[in-house]
Amino acid sequence: MKRLAAIAALAALAATAACGQVAAPAGPGGVYTTIDGAKQIDATAPINPFNPQGSTFVGYDAMSLAWPKNSLTDPNQFYPGIAQSWTTTPGQGEVVVHLRPDARWSDGKPVTSQDVRTSIGLAYTQGGSAYTVNAGAAGAAADIQVVDAKTIKVVQGANRSNTFLRNVLSTVVVPDHVYGKLLPAGFWATLTAARGTGPAADRAKAEITGLTQKVITFAPPQDVSAGPFVLERINPGAALLRRNPYFYDAAKIVPDKVKVLNYTGNEQIWNYLVSGKLDSAPFTAVPAAVMGRIKSAPGNAVRRGYSPVAASMAFNQAHKPYDNVHVRRALAYLIDRAQVTKIASPEAGTPSLTTTGIHGDSAKAWLGERLATLNPYKVDPAKADLELKAAGMVKRGGTWRMPDGKPWKVELHVPASFSDWVAAAKSITSQLNDHGIDANVTTSADYVLYLDELAAGKFDVGFWLMALGPSSYNIFQRLYGSANGWSLLAGRLSHSPPGKDGNWMGGPEKIDGIDPGELTNRLNLATPQEQKNIVGTLATVTNQQLPVIQIYDYVNTQFINTSRYTGWPPDGSEALRLPAGVWMQLGMIKKR
Amino acid sequence: MTPLPNQRAPKTRAVARRLGGHVVRGLVMIWVVTTISFVIIRNIPGNPVLGQYEKLIEKGMSPDEAQRATAALYGFLPTGTLWEQYTGYLKALLHLDLGQSISTPGTEVVTLLASAAKWTVLPVLGGTLLSFLLGVTLGVYAGIKRSGKLGDLLSISGSLLHGVPQYVIGLLMLAIFTTLWPILPPGGPVDVEYVPGLNAGYLASLVQHATLPVLTYALASYGGWVLAMKSSVATVLGDDFILAAELRGLTRGVLFRYIARNAILPLFTILALSLGMLFGGAIFIERIFNYPGLGLLLVNSIGARDYALMGGTFLVTTVAIIVANIAADLLYTVIDPRVRTGGAA
Numbered sequence: 001m002k003r004l005a006a007i008a009a010l011a012a013l014a015a016t017a018a019c020g021q022v023a024a025p026a027g028p029g030g031v032y033t034t035i036d037g038a039k040q041i042d043a044t045a046p047i048n049p050f051n052p053q054g055s056t057f058v059g060y061d062a063m064s065l066a067w068p069k070n071s072l073t074d075p076n077q078f079y080p081g082i083a084q085s086w087t088t089t090p091g092q093g094e095v096v097v098h099l100r101p102d103a104r105w106s107d108g109k110p111v112t113s114q115d116v117r118t119s120i121g122l123a124y125t126q127g128g129s130a131y132t133v134n135a136g137a138a139g140a141a142a143d144i145q146v147v148d149a150k151t152i153k154v155v156q157g158a159n160r161s162n163t164f165l166r167n168v169l170s171t172v173v174v175p176d177h178v179y180g181k182l183l184p185a186g187f188w189a190t191l192t193a194a195r196g197t198g199p200a201a202d203r204a205k206a207e208i209t210g211l212t213q214k215v216i217t218f219a220p221p222q223d224v225s226a227g228p229f230v231l232e233r234i235n236p237g238a239a240l241l242r243r244n245p246y247f248y249d250a251a252k253i254v255p256d257k258v259k260v261l262n263y264t265g266n267e268q269i270w271n272y273l274v275s276g277k278l279d280s281a282p283f284t285a286v287p288a289a290v291m292g293r294i295k296s297a298p299g300n301a302v303r304r305g306y307s308p309v310a311a312s313m314a315f316n317q318a319h320k321p322y323d324n325v326h327v328r329r330a331l332a333y334l335i336d337r338a339q340v341t342k343i344a345s346p347e348a349g350t351p352s353l354t355t356t357g358i359h360g361d362s363a364k365a366w367l368g369e370r371l372a373t374l375n376p377y378k379v380d381p382a383k384a385d386l387e388l389k390a391a392g393m394v395k396r397g398g399t400w401r402m403p404d405g406k407p408w409k410v411e412l413h414v415p416a417s418f419s420d421w422v423a424a425a426k427s428i429t430s431q432l433n434d435h436g437i438d439a440n441v442t443t444s445a446d447y448v449l450y451l452d453e454l455a456a457g458k459f460d461v462g463f464w465l466m467a468l469g470p471s472s473y474n475i476f477q478r479l480y481g482s483a484n485g486w487s488l489l490a491g492r493l494s495h496s497p498p499g500k501d502g503n504w505m506g507g508p509e510k511i512d513g514i515d516p517g518e519l520t521n522r523l524n525l526a527t528p529q530e531q532k533n534i535v536g537t538l539a540t541v542t543n544q545q546l547p548v549i550q551i552y553d554y555v556n557t558q559f560i561n562t563s564r565y566t567g568w569p570p571d572g573s574e575a576l577r578l579p580a581g582v583w584m585q586l587g588m589i590k591k592r
Numbered sequence: 593m594t595p596l597p598n599q600r601a602p603k604t605r606a607v608a609r610r611l612g613g614h615v616v617r618g619l620v621m622i623w624v625v626t627t628i629s630f631v632i633i634r635n636i637p638g639n640p641v642l643g644q645y646e647k648l649i650e651k652g653m654s655p656d657e658a659q660r661a662t663a664a665l666y667g668f669l670p671t672g673t674l675w676e677q678y679t680g681y682l683k684a685l686l687h688l689d690l691g692q693s694i695s696t697p698g699t700e701v702v703t704l705l706a707s708a709a710k711w712t713v714l715p716v717l718g719g720t721l722l723s724f725l726l727g728v729t730l731g732v733y734a735g736i737k738r739s740g741k742l743g744d745l746l747s748i749s750g751s752l753l754h755g756v757p758q759y760v761i762g763l764l765m766l767a768i769f770t771t772l773w774p775i776l777p778p779g780g781p782v783d784v785e786y787v788p789g790l791n792a793g794y795l796a797s798l799v800q801h802a803t804l805p806v807l808t809y810a811l812a813s814y815g816g817w818v819l820a821m822k823s824s825v826a827t828v829l830g831d832d833f834i835l836a837a838e839l840r841g842l843t844r845g846v847l848f849r850y851i852a853r854n855a856i857l858p859l860f861t862i863l864a865l866s867l868g869m870l871f872g873g874a875i876f877i878e879r880i881f882n883y884p885g886l887g888l889l890l891v892n893s894i895g896a897r898d899y900a901l902m903g904g905t906f907l908v909t910t911v912a913i914i915v916a917n918i919a920a921d922l923l924y925t926v927i928d929p930r931v932r933t934g935g936a937a
Contacts, residue, residue: 031785038653040892042696043884044707052644052661053696068654075654127663129656167656212664217698235788236711236884237780237801259784264892268882271778275770309650447650448643448897455642465649474655 032255037282041262046219059581061225066169069574104246125211130167136491252587299563305576307556308469312548318498318506326391328546332377333384344424349552356539410439415450486517640897691900701904712885719809727817735825754815759876779882824855868916
């Protein structure tokens with residue numbers, strides 16, 4: 001017992017001694033503590049931004065050419081990053097990027113066009129929208145030219161996309177003197193060959209994609225950053241970044257260090273927020289009770305803005321009775337979206353105005369007055385009854401049944417790990433039960449399993465993320481893309497029947513002569529005016545046909561703490577969804 | 593009396609034979625468990641790349657960015673028929689190659705396991721030993737004083753803590769020591785501001801961060817030890833040698849040692865098995881305190897459908913439990929002569 005007491009006393013002593021100690025004290029700028037919303041920390045991962053789990057942090061030590069603004073409709077709005085400015089030709093055929101003249105790596109070497117060219121070459125090995133070796137893919141770059149040490153030109157291929165600029169400016173830039181050796185001699189000639197057709201092109205493609213793992217697993221011995229910070233140390237619980245003295249706008253950067261805490265679930269972020277440890281935290285789903293505790297912590301505050309995501313109830317139209325639009329409309333008339341949102345996501349959601357496929361804020365900008373002409377599907381049991389009767393459904397003993405008199409049961413599927421979806425589904429089924437529709441909620445153990453079962457067509461009705469703006473193509477691709485049968489392979493659009501190639505929505509290929517998948521694909525290539533027309537048509541079709549019922553639009557809810565720093569982006573800021581490292585680059589964050 | 597060399601040889605041979613039998617049985621068990629877990633893992637539904645893509649979308653990443661971030665992951669998925677994957681897996685296993693992770697693409701599973709194992713050892717080993725020492729010591733008192741208030745109090749505390757799930761204790765500890773009385777960090781293994789090494793700040797931070805996981809584990813396990821020890825003591829108290837010791841007028845201290853030494857024997861086996869379970873991690877505790885041990889690694893690998901990592905974590909747990917079983921068996925023959933001599937001691 002004496003020994004035990006001695007051990008306990010020593011432990012307590014050590015713990016007490018640790019309180020308030022700092023190993024290498026930060027300067028007057030202090031230590032900024034945050035969370036990386038894009039990934040969890042894995043201290044064993046290489047310091048390599050091409051590794052999805054890499055020990056680099058976007059906005060802090062991983063830099064893009066530019067940073068996307070949170071625009072409602074225009075995906076090509078950016079804040080400057082390593083690129084000071086850029087120009088495009090009409091139709092985005094060419095993008096010329098001018099780098100910051102004073103941009104340097106953390107080892108003092110200048111950031112040059114060659115760094116960007118190498119970064120683009122490495123991006124080709126990973127695949128992606130602008131940097132793909134698939135001949136004919138929309139928006140693929142066709143040529144990369146170093147104009148001078150600080151200027152680079154990227155030329156788009158013949159099959160043009162209106163998001164080419166966005167994809168080029170999103171290029172993450174790494175130093176050529178560290179990563180250049182990953183690209184074999186003759187890489188650019190191989191890339192040219194890969195853009196062709198035939199066996200030689202296939203061999204060249206295989207050679208490039210064969211580099212994927214080599215690039216992902218590359219582990220530089222230390223971080224070489226062009227951002228405001230450089231990685232000092234990482235452990236499984238956190239990463240510590242110190243200021244990069246060579247950063248081009250070093251005077252704007254206030255914190256001396258940034259501590260990025262790890263998390264494995266939202267509840268850990270809540271704990272950090274409740275204890276007031278975080279200077280800022282990205283969007284996190286928070287129950288109302290926890291939100292109250294977070295807000296009561298000294299200095300904690302919330303910033304809200306546009307989040308281009310919405311939650312919807314999606315139908316498998318290959319399953320009866322959901323192939324009948326009257327049934328889908330009836331359900332829309334029975335669901336009180338405001339009530340569902342109040343229960344499921346009171347802090348981070350607003351009830352959808354109606355179903356358009358577009359987030360409510362964005363819909364106003366896209367559709368203007370046309371939005372008011374769409375059916376709002378306000379709660380109206382009488383209209384629901386009429387729709388159900390039009391679908392041939394019969395009501396017996398107060399319960400709606402299938403046209404042949406067999407029982408009708410609405411099984412609403414959600415992943416168990418999404419607490420807001422589960423709450424929403426329970427609210428919806430409760431409302432349907434009140435109106436004589438037998439409905440219940442079924443959960444899948446986790447999201448991966450849920451998606452697998454959804455894609456396999458096992459569900460009649462499930463929850464689905466949609467309205468992924470600001471790109472109009474991305475918005476409607478969620479409704480009229482691969483989940484509904486339309487696939488784009490090497491620039492060619494095709495439609496698979498329900499139950500094949502991931503088509504679980506099972507909607508018709510044409511509706512009143514309109515091919516929504518084809519229209520969606522055209523959004524990628526259309527001019528702004530054409531896009532507006534197509535978006536109007538697709539929103540109307542979506543509103544009438546209801547492949548989904550849009551339940552609530554997400555609100556980007558960020559947490560900040562004003563005890564140590566000030567200058568946060570205001571509510572609705574176009575910078576709100578960017579990492580705090582970018583806020584610092586923009587000169588927003590100041591010491592209190 | 594020291595046995596003669598010719599008397600010692602048969603005993604050595606017998607121990608070697610016993611050990612050899614254990615090792616062979618252990619290897620067969622490892623193969624069986626590995627095969628079963630391989631088949632189960634490969635048949636878990638879910639596409640890890642699609643899952644990762646949709647998770648990024650859910651976090652607000654644009655579809656293009658999410659596609660860029662996940663497209664390359666397809667290269668890390670196992671290929672070939674199930675049989676080809678199985679034979680390849682076994683061949684690699686013979687070279688201690690557990691494959692590469694998909695959730696940390698390109699990182700060897702062995703590296704991830706080694707990294708997580710060191711963080712599991714501290715809270716689980718610390719918690720196990722602390723609860724064992726406390727539980728066993730207080731269990732003796734509970735057994736001896738079982739008719740008194742102290743015995744009642746200890747028994748009630750043991751029953752109460754034994755009945756409360758680990759995660760409830762963890763959440764309570766978290767609420768008390770990080771919110772109501774915020775003297776300990778809410779999560780993580782060590783403050784990253786300290787330079788790793790044998791320096792006071794780093795070591796103190798380690799202790800500070802491990803305190804809540806260790807205490808939670810110790811409190812959650814304490815009840816079991818108290819109750820088991822109390823029961824064992826009650827059995828021993830009825831033995832003739834205790835009566836003889838009392839009649840000989842031995843001091844209370846000596847009597848306490850007599851009772852404790854004999855009552856603790858069955859608990860050693862449980863302790864050895866508990867130490868084997870150590871490598872299974874403490875999933876709830878690691879999750880609550882964001883402690884990056886093997887339990888958390890296993891949970892994350894299942895969520896990400898990281899087949900190689902799941903297989904590696906199961907293997908480590910299996911091997912540890914089998915080794916602990918063998919160690920418990922051999923240890924028991926050392927500490928209890930009745931087992932060694934077939935009950936003729």
